[in-house]
Amino acid sequence: MVEHTAGAVKSVGEQVKDMILHHITNGWDWELPLWNWDSASSAIGAPVHLNPNLLRFELLGIDINMSVSRHILMMFIAATLLILMGVLVRRKIALIPKGFASVIESFVLFIRDEIAQPTMGKHGAAKYTPYLCTTFFFILTCNLMGLIPYGSTATGNISVTAGLAVMAFLTIQFAGMRKMGVFGYFGHLVPPGVPWWLAPVMVVVELMGIFAKPFALCVRLFANMTAGHVVMLSLIGLIFVMGAGIAAVTVGFGLFMYVLEIFVAFLQSYIFTMLTSLFIGLLIAEEH
Numbered sequence: 389m390v391e392h393t394a395g396a397v398k399s400v401g402e403q404v405k406d407m408i409l410h411h412i413t414n415g416w417d418w419e420l421p422l423w424n425w426d427s428a429s430s431a432i433g434a435p436v437h438l439n440p441n442l443l444r445f446e447l448l449g450i451d452i453n454m455s456v457s458r459h460i461l462m463m464f465i466a467a468t469l470l471i472l473m474g475v476l477v478r479r480k481i482a483l484i485p486k487g488f489a490s491v492i493e494s495f496v497l498f499i500r501d502e503i504a505q506p507t508m509g510k511h512g513a514a515k516y517t518p519y520l521c522t523t524f525f526f527i528l529t530c531n532l533m534g535l536i537p538y539g540s541t542a543t544g545n546i547s548v549t550a551g552l553a554v555m556a557f558l559t560i561q562f563a564g565m566r567k568m569g570v571f572g573y574f575g576h577l578v579p580p581g582v583p584w585w586l587a588p589v590m591v592v593v594e595l596m597g598i599f600a601k602p603f604a605l606c607v608r609l610f611a612n613m614t615a616g617h618v619v620m621l622s623l624i625g626l627i628f629v630m631g632a633g634i635a636a637v638t639v640g641f642g643l644f645m646y647v648l649e650i651f652v653a654f655l656q657s658y659i660f661t662m663l664t665s666l667f668i669g670l671l672i673a674e675e676h
Contacts, residue, residue, distance in 0.1 A: 404625035412544055412617050414459045416440045459542040466529040466542070473525075496521055503662050507669030512563075516668055519559060524661040527552065531613060531653035535646065543656075544613040546606070553606035556664045560601070564671035573671075601667050605660055612656050620645040 416438045438461065443454040456464070477489045485493050499520050504513035527543060534541025542548045565573045577594040578587045623642045627635050 404622075404628060407625065408618060408621045411621060412541070412614055414457050414545055414547075416455075416457055458540050459545045459548060462530060462533055462540050462542040463548065466526060466533060469529060470522075470525055495524070499524055499661060503658075503665050507662075507665045507673070509669075509673055512669065512672045516559070516563065516665070520661050520665055523552070523556070523664060524657050527609070527660055528653060528657040531657060532650070534613070534617065535649055535653065541613050541617060543609055544617060546610045549606045549610040552609070552660070553602035556605055556660075556667070557599075557602035559664070560667045560671065561598075563668045567672040576671075601663075605663060609656055609660055612652060616645065616649045616652055620649060 438456055438458065440453070440455050440457075442456065445452055445454075473492065477485075477492050480486075480489050496517075500513055500517045504517045504520055508516060530542040530548070533539045534544065543552075561573075564576075567573075568576060577591050579590065582590055620642055623638045623645060626638045
């Protein structure tokens with residue numbers, strides 16, 4: 389099976405590669421058969437095409453494009469779902485929550501009692517649990533949206549995970565300066581008792597550690613969410629490369645990877661939140 393495009397012939401392997409890349413990369417189209425946003429007729433059944441020049445402008449000679457791409461649209465949808473979830477849970481406050489509110493309360497209590505308090509202490513956990521909950525639920529929602537039909541995983545975009553890491557970085561530095569003061573924060577870069585001639589080296593090492601933490605958060609989330617989708621789609625693509633004879637095997641492995649991806653979606657949300665809490669706790673915990 390080959391595909392003829394513009395005089396060139398694409399092999400099955402190349403078509404599978406294009407399918408995988410199209411799924412894991414960002415773009416200006418959304419594979420949802422509703423209507424065509426660029427078309428005046430907006431025919432039912434046409435795919436959604438996002439305008440890449442909708443919010444594109446020039447500022448001080450710099451070309452700036454803030455148009456809504458597929459991954460940005462996924463983040464907007466995730467944020468909207470979380471806001472609606474918060475409103476729904478807020479309207480049904482009870483001494484003993486039931487149903488959906490009980491599930492959300494379980495997650496919130498877990499983040500507060502099992503993540504924030506062991507790393508920050510009770511006083512610090514009370515301040516930063518709302519941020520940690522927001523981080524956890526947003527990442528989890530984005531992760532799970534990439535596993536539903538016509539969905540796309542925004543957290544498989546390095547720019548998105550970098551943005552989340554920058555927010556974590558700013559929160560960590562704010563927490564440290566709030567606890568120790570600006571001068572005290574920079575003073576902790578040189579631990580007490582370090583010889584004066586070793587102080588410059590310690591400052592460089594500590595600064596590298598400060599920036600390495602959000603970098604690790606960024607790359608870990610991006611790599612795990614991207615790798616799982618690549619493996620799952622590659623297994624399905626083997627059906628077209630090697631024939632229908634291995635369909636049962638590849639579909640079975642694909643279903644296994646799908647279930648594993650659901651687990652990874654929760655796991656990576658937990659790890660990102662836990663490490664952010666740990667990095668904050670290193671600066672504000674009482675023993676420090």
